[in-house]
Amino acid sequence: HLYLQDANPGANRVNMSKDVESDEDCAYTFSGLPTGNYSVYIGQAEGYVSEDYQKRQIVNVIAGQSVDEINFTLDSGTTIAGKVVDDSGAPVAQARVNAARRRGGRWATAESDLNGLFTITGVSGDSDVFVRAEKKGLVSVPVGPLDLSAGPAEDVNITMLKEASISGVVVDEAGKPVPKAQVIAWKVGNDQQGFGLPSERSDLAGVFTLGQLSEGDYQLEAQVGNRGFGQGKRGEKIHLAAGESKTGVKVVTGGAGSLSISGRITGEDGKPVNNARIGAYGPNSYADSESD
Numbered sequence: 001h002l003y004l005q006d007a008n009p010g011a012n013r014v015n016m017s018k019d020v021e022s023d024e025d026c027a028y029t030f031s032g033l034p035t036g037n038y039s040v041y042i043g044q045a046e047g048y049v050s051e052d053y054q055k056r057q058i059v060n061v062i063a064g065q066s067v068d069e070i071n072f073t074l075d076s077g078t079t080i081a082g083k084v085v086d087d088s089g090a091p092v093a094q095a096r097v098n099a100a101r102r103r104g105g106r107w108a109t110a111e112s113d114l115n116g117l118f119t120i121t122g123v124s125g126d127s128d129v130f131v132r133a134e135k136k137g138l139v140s141v142p143v144g145p146l147d148l149s150a151g152p153a154e155d156v157n158i159t160m161l162k163e164a165s166i167s168g169v170v171v172d173e174a175g176k177p178v179p180k181a182q183v184i185a186w187k188v189g190n191d192q193q194g195f196g197l198p199s200e201r202s203d204l205a206g207v208f209t210l211g212q213l214s215e216g217d218y219q220l221e222a223q224v225g226n227r228g229f230g231q232g233k234r235g236e237k238i239h240l241a242a243g244e245s246k247t248g249v250k251v252v253t254g255g256a257g258s259l260s261i262s263g264r265i266t267g268e269d270g271k272p273v274n275n276a277r278i279g280a281y282g283p284n285s286y287a288d289s290e291s292d
Contacts (some may be wrong), residue, residue, distance in 0.1 A: 001043040002072075004030050007058055019043065042072055048122045049077040050108065077108075077149050081119040082156030084112045085134045087242075089118025092160050095135040100195055102128040102145060124255075125149055131156060131253060132195055134212065138176045139163040141214045162243030167209040170202040170222045170251045177206030178253050181222045185210050186234060188217040208251075215242040222251040265291045277282075 004018045022028045022045075030040070041056035045241040059067055095112040099120050110120040112133070125131060130144035138160040146153045170181040185198040202208040202222070210220075219234040230272055235251055265273045276291045 001045065002028050002030075003041055003043050004033075005039045007037040007039045020164055023191060033061050033063070036061055037273075038265055040070055042074065044209065045074055045146065046122070047076065048074040049124045050122070074122075077110070077122045078125045079121050079152040080117055080123055080131055080148070080156055081152065081154050082117075082158060084116045084118060084158045084160060086138070086160050092133070092135060092138065095133040095138070095160065096129060097133045097158065098195065099123050099129055099131050101126050102130065107283075123148060125151075129153075130195070131158060132159045135160065137163055139212050139214050141216075161215065163211055164213040164215060164240040164242060164244045164246075165209060165211040166218065166220065166238060166240070166246045166249055167207070168247065168249030168251060170206045170208060172253050178202060178222065178224060179204045179206055180209075181206070181224050181251075183208045183210060183225070183251060185213060186219045186221060187214075188219065188237060203281045214242055215240055215244075220251045222248065222253045224253055 002020055002022065005019075006017065006094060018030055020028050030038075038059050038061060039056045040059055042050075044050055057070055059070055061067055066073050084095045084097060086092055091112070091114070093112055093114045093116060095116075095118075096109060097118045097120060098107045098109050099122060100107045108120050108123045110118045112118040120131070125148045127147045127149045128145040130142040131146070132142045133140045137286045139162075140158050140160045140245060143156060143158055146156065166185065170178040170183060172178050176286075179202060181202045183200055183202060198210055198213060200208050200210050217237045217239050219237055221234045233252065235249075238246055238249065240246060265278065267273050272291075274291050278291065
């Protein structure tokens with residue numbers, strides 16, 4: 001699957017975004033493009049390592065002309081094979097098994113068969129890969145790190161337990177319910193290992209439910225607007241046993257970070273670019289904004 005995006009979006013032109021699939025001869029074509037610069041990149045190809053967006057190609061297009069030989073070479077990577085079981089040792093079928101690098105990025109996935117067996121293909125040959133299984137009502141902690149730099153990993157066993165959950169309400173410092181707040185669950189010990197943070201939005205009454213949680217200790221953070229993960233106030237530790245549902249939890253918004261980054265976004269011609277999204281990443285934090 002290939003994607004194309006406008007590399008220089010702006011107020012005076014329509015932002016272009018398209019996606020296509022390669023055909024049986026591995027060829028692809030994006031058609032009907034106006035003049036401009038475009039980013040072309042691979043989204044996902046079954047059996048191959050998912051490409052990093054940083055490996056995109058910038059292509060200059062002139063309306064009415066064709067640009068050929070924008071080619072990509074994919075890495076078949078390596079494999080991870082094993083078995084998914086429950087806490088009694090019985091196989092778990094139709095569990096989705098994901099593999100991710102510790103530093104994050106796109107996942108490689110597979111599904112367990114009737115005997116709980118799985119094989120994930122197209123995994124990056126890194127030394128810090130983790131695997132995790134998901135199925136409705138069940139969850140596992142990440143297993144790893146697996147060192148795939150020397151070849152495939154075999155006989156990887158994943159044990160799934162009943163999912164735990166936390167539910168409650170998001171309020172502001174005055175105690176008023178906050179709708180559409182992003183509620184993030186930070187697991188103490190930071191063992192998500194490249195799989196991201198569990199998060200959900202509160203409803204119009206400020207009520208939220210975070211499911212698919214494994215046993216352990218958590219702290220909740222609620223954010224509104226574009227303040228970003230990791231900049232708010234985290235609540236007290238909440239301990240969850242496997243399968244436990246913790247209810248009546250109150251999460252208070254607020255506590256923005258004290259630092260800010262500001263600047264101006266321009267195109268190659270020096271003209272300002274409005275409505276551009278910009279993100280800032282740091283240790284255990286993220287924030288984004290939009291140019292005016």
